Amino acid sequence: xxxxxxxxxxxxxxxxNVGVIEDADGVGEVGxxxxxxxxxxxxxxxxxxxxxxxKFQTFGCASAIASSSxxxxxxxxxxxxxxxxxxxxxxxxxxGGLPKEKMHCSVMGREALEKAISCYRGEAAKxxxxxxxxxxxxxxxxxxxxxxxxxxxxxxxxxTDYVKAxxxxxxxxxxxxxxxxSVLGTPHLVPLRPRALTNIQKIKLIEESIERExxxxxxxxxxxxxxxxxxxxxxxxxxxxxCASCAKSHITLKHYVENKLRExxxxxxxxxxxx
Amino acid sequence: MTNVxxxxxxxxxxxxxxxLEAMLPYFSELYGNPSSMHSFGGEVGSRIRLARExxxxxxxxxxxxxxFTSCGTESDGTAIRAxxxxxxxxxxxxxxxxxxxxxxxxxxxxxxxxxRTTFVPVDGRGRLDLDYLFESLSDDTAVVSLMWAxxxxxxxxxxxxxxxxxxxxxxxxxxxxxQAVGKLPIDLASTGVDxxxxxxxxxxxxxxxxxxxxxxxxKFAPFMIGGHQEKGRRGGTENTAAIIGLGKAAELAxxxxxxxxxxxxxxxxDRLEGSILAGVPHTMVNGDREHRLPNTSSIAFEFVxxxxxxxxxxEHGICASSGSACTSGSxxxxxxxxxxxxxxxxxxxxxxxxxxxxxxxxxxxxxxxKLPPIIARLRELSPFWQxxxxxxxx
Numbered sequence: 001x002x003x004x005x006x007x008x009x010x011x012x013x014x015x016x017n018v019g020v021i022e023d024a025d026g027v028g029e030v031g032x033x034x035x036x037x038x039x040x041x042x043x044x045x046x047x048x049x050x051x052x053x054x055k056f057q058t059f060g061c062a063s064a065i066a067s068s069s070x071x072x073x074x075x076x077x078x079x080x081x082x083x084x085x086x087x088x089x090x091x092x093x094x095x096g097g098l099p100k101e102k103m104h105c106s107v108m109g110r111e112a113l114e115k116a117i118s119c120y121r122g123e124a125a126k127x128x129x130x131x132x133x134x135x136x137x138x139x140x141x142x143x144x145x146x147x148x149x150x151x152x153x154x155x156x157x158x159x160t161d162y163v164k165a166x167x168x169x170x171x172x173x174x175x176x177x178x179x180x181x182s183v184l185g186t187p188h189l190v191p192l193r194p195r196a197l198t199n200i201q202k203i204k205l206i207e208e209s210i211e212r213e214x215x216x217x218x219x220x221x222x223x224x225x226x227x228x229x230x231x232x233x234x235x236x237x238x239x240x241x242x243c244a245s246c247a248k249s250h251i252t253l254k255h256y257v258e259n260k261l262r263e264x265x266x267x268x269x270x271x272x273x274x275x
Numbered sequence: 276m277t278n279v280x281x282x283x284x285x286x287x288x289x290x291x292x293x294x295l296e297a298m299l300p301y302f303s304e305l306y307g308n309p310s311s312m313h314s315f316g317g318e319v320g321s322r323i324r325l326a327r328e329x330x331x332x333x334x335x336x337x338x339x340x341x342x343f344t345s346c347g348t349e350s351d352g353t354a355i356r357a358x359x360x361x362x363x364x365x366x367x368x369x370x371x372x373x374x375x376x377x378x379x380x381x382x383x384x385x386x387x388x389x390x391r392t393t394f395v396p397v398d399g400r401g402r403l404d405l406d407y408l409f410e411s412l413s414d415d416t417a418v419v420s421l422m423w424a425x426x427x428x429x430x431x432x433x434x435x436x437x438x439x440x441x442x443x444x445x446x447x448x449x450x451x452x453x454q455a456v457g458k459l460p461i462d463l464a465s466t467g468v469d470x471x472x473x474x475x476x477x478x479x480x481x482x483x484x485x486x487x488x489x490x491x492x493x494k495f496a497p498f499m500i501g502g503h504q505e506k507g508r509r510g511g512t513e514n515t516a517a518i519i520g521l522g523k524a525a526e527l528a529x530x531x532x533x534x535x536x537x538x539x540x541x542x543x544x545d546r547l548e549g550s551i552l553a554g555v556p557h558t559m560v561n562g563d564r565e566h567r568l569p570n571t572s573s574i575a576f577e578f579v580x581x582x583x584x585x586x587x588x589x590e591h592g593i594c595a596s597s598g599s600a601c602t603s604g605s606x607x608x609x610x611x612x613x614x615x616x617x618x619x620x621x622x623x624x625x626x627x628x629x630x631x632x633x634x635x636x637x638x639x640x641x642x643x644x645k646l647p648p649i650i651a652r653l654r655e656l657s658p659f660w661q662x663x664x665x666x667x668x669x
Contacts, residue, residue, distance in 0.1 A: 015656065020661075033578075038658055057657060058656055059580060059657040
C-alpha cells in the first residue's frame with residue numbers, strides 16, 4: 001500500500017473544485033485512458049487578471065486526484081505570471097510530498113496548467129515539440145529533458161516515475177539514458193580539465209599522497225619517505241628506515257614514488273633524492 | 276483495524292483457528308527435530324507424517340509424492356529447474372501468457388539465458404488456445420507449465436485433459452495450482468500432472484509454507500541441496516509447526532469441499548457480482564464465468580481507476596484488490612487483463628473480489644451498499660465519464 005500523506009488523503013477523499021467551467025478562459029487537457037490517468041483543468045480570470053476560479057476533472061489514482069485538487073487551490077487568487085512559475089515539485093510539496101513512483105501525477109498537474117495558460121494566450125499547443133521517445137506513453141525527448149533538469153533525475157527509473165517514459169515495453173531505455181547523460185553533462189560544458197594547482201595546493205597534495213599512499217607501502221619493507229621541498233615540478237625527498245641503506249632505493253624512488261605522485265598529483269613531477 | 280470485510284482471499288487468507296491451535300505446541304514445548312533418534316524428536320516426525328497424509332488426501336496423491344517447501348514460488352522454481360536439469364538436451368519451455376509472476380518471471384529469465392520459450396495466448400475470456408499449445412510442442416520441449424486457476428480472474432484451465440495429452444508426448448507437465456487447491460476437487464492420480472505447486476497461506480494455513488507434488492517416477496533434481504530431509508528432495512530442517520498447520524488446513528479444506536461449502540461461497544460471489552452488474556452501468560466481468568473458481572470475481576468499472584476505488588473501499592474497511600497499474604507500482608495494467616485484450620477503459624478500473632468460506636452475507640450486503648456510490652462519485656470526477664454519458668444520450 002502506498003504511503004500517502006494526510007494531505008494527499010484529504011485531497012483525494014474531499015477533492016476541492018471538481019467540475020467544469022463552461023466559459024473558462026483557459027483549458028488544459030493531458031493524459032489519456034490508455035495511460036491510466038488524465039486531467040482536464042479549467043480557469044477563469046477576474047477583471048484584474050487574477051484567477052478567480054479553477055476547476056478540474058481527473059481520471060486516475062488517489063495521487064492524481066489529489067494533485068489536481070491541490071493545483072486548483074494553489075492557483076486561485078494568483079496572476080498568470082505567478083502561476084506560470086509553479087513547478088511539479090511545488091505541487092508535490094503542497095501535498096506534503098508524494099511517493100516517488102507517483103511523481104508523474106504532479107508533473108501531469110504542471111502540464112495541464114501550462115496547457116491552459118497557452119490556451120488562454122492563444123499559443124499553439126507546445127506538445128508536438130521534440131520527437132517521441134517513449135511510444136508506450138507518448139513522451140517526447142523535450143519533456144524528458146525538462147523533467148530531468150528540473151527535478152535533477154539521475155536514472156531511467158526516476159524518469160519513469162516522473163513522466164512514465166520507459167515504463168512500458170522498455171525499448172526506449174537507451175535513448176532515455178542518453179538524454180539523462182546529456183542533461184547531466186550540461187552544467188560542466190567545459191570538459192573536466194585537470195585544474196592548475198597553486199604551489200600550496202601542490203605541496204599539500206604531495207604531502208598527503210606520501211602519507212596516505214606511499215609510506216604505508218614502503219613501511220612494509222621498513223622504509224620511509226620524507227618530503228624536504230618542492231621546487232616547481234621537482235620534488236625533493238629524503239629516504240629513511242631501511243630505504244636509506246638499500247641499494248635498490250633509487251629504483252624504488254624512480255619507479256614507484258614518482259609514478260604514484262604523477263598519478264595522484266600532477267604528471268610533470270620529477271622526484272629527486274637529497275642526502 | 277476493526278470491522279474488516281476481507282474480500283482479498285486470493286492474496287492471502289486468515290489462519291483457521293483450528294490450524295493455529297494445531298501448530299502452537301510445536302512453537303513451544305514440542306520443539307524436537309524430526310530427524311533425531313530420540314522419541315522427543317520422533318514424535319514431531321510422526322506428526323509431520325500425518326500432515327503429509329492429510330495434504331496428499333486433499334489432492335489425490337500419495338504421501339511420499341509430497342515435498343514441503345517454503346512457498347508456492349519455491350515450489351514453482353524447484354519444479355521448472357528440476358525438469359530442465361533432468362532433460363539437459365531439451366531447450367524449449369511452454370507456459371501461458373497469464374501466469375503468476377513466479378512462473379512468468381522465471382520463464383522470462385530462462386528465455387534470456389537461451390531457452391526457447393512459448394507463451395500460449397488466451398482468448399477474450401481468458402481461455403487457453405489449446406491448438407496453439409499443442410502445435411508448439413516438439414521433441415525439444417522440456418516442460419509445459421500451466422496454472423490450474425488464474426489468480427486475477429479465477430478462470431480455470433483444463434489441466435486434467437491437457438496434462439494427459441502432454442504426458443502422452445513424453446513431456447513433463449507442471450501446474451501452479453496455488454489458487455485451485457482447496458477451492459476445487461483435485462484428484463491427481465487420474466491426471467497427467469507430473470508436478471504441482473501449492474501454497475499454505477491461500478488455504479488458511481500460515482505464510483512461509485508450501486508444497487510440491489512430484490509424481491512417483493518423475494525425474495527430479497533438488498533445488499535446495501542439503502540433508503536427507505524430504506528424502507533428499509529438499510534439504511534443510513523442516514518448518515515443523517507450519518507443516519503441521521498446512522496438514523490441518525488441508526484436512527479442513529477437504530472437509531469443506533466434501534460438504535459442498537464452496538456452493539455457499541459461489542452463491543455469495545454470484546449475488547455480489549450479479550447485483551453490481553445490475554446496479555452499476557458500464558460494468559463487466561473479466562474472464563470466463565463458466566469455468567471459474569467459485570470464490571473469485573474480477574469486475575471492470577469503466578472510466579474510473581482501480582486504486583481510487585480500492586482506497587475508497589478501504590475507508591469502509593472493505594479489502595479487495597485491483598488489476599490496475601497504479602496499485603502495483605508499475606504503469607501498465609495487469610498482464611492477465613492485457614493478454615485477454617480487456618480494453619484500457621476497463622482494465623485500469625478492474626477490481627478483484629475474492630471470497631472465502633468465512634465470508635458472510637452481511638459482508639456482501641455492506642459491499643453492495645458502499646460500492647455503487649463510490650463508483651458514481653469517481654465517475655463524476657472523471658473527464659471520460661461526461662463524454663461517455665453524452666454519447667449514450669446522443
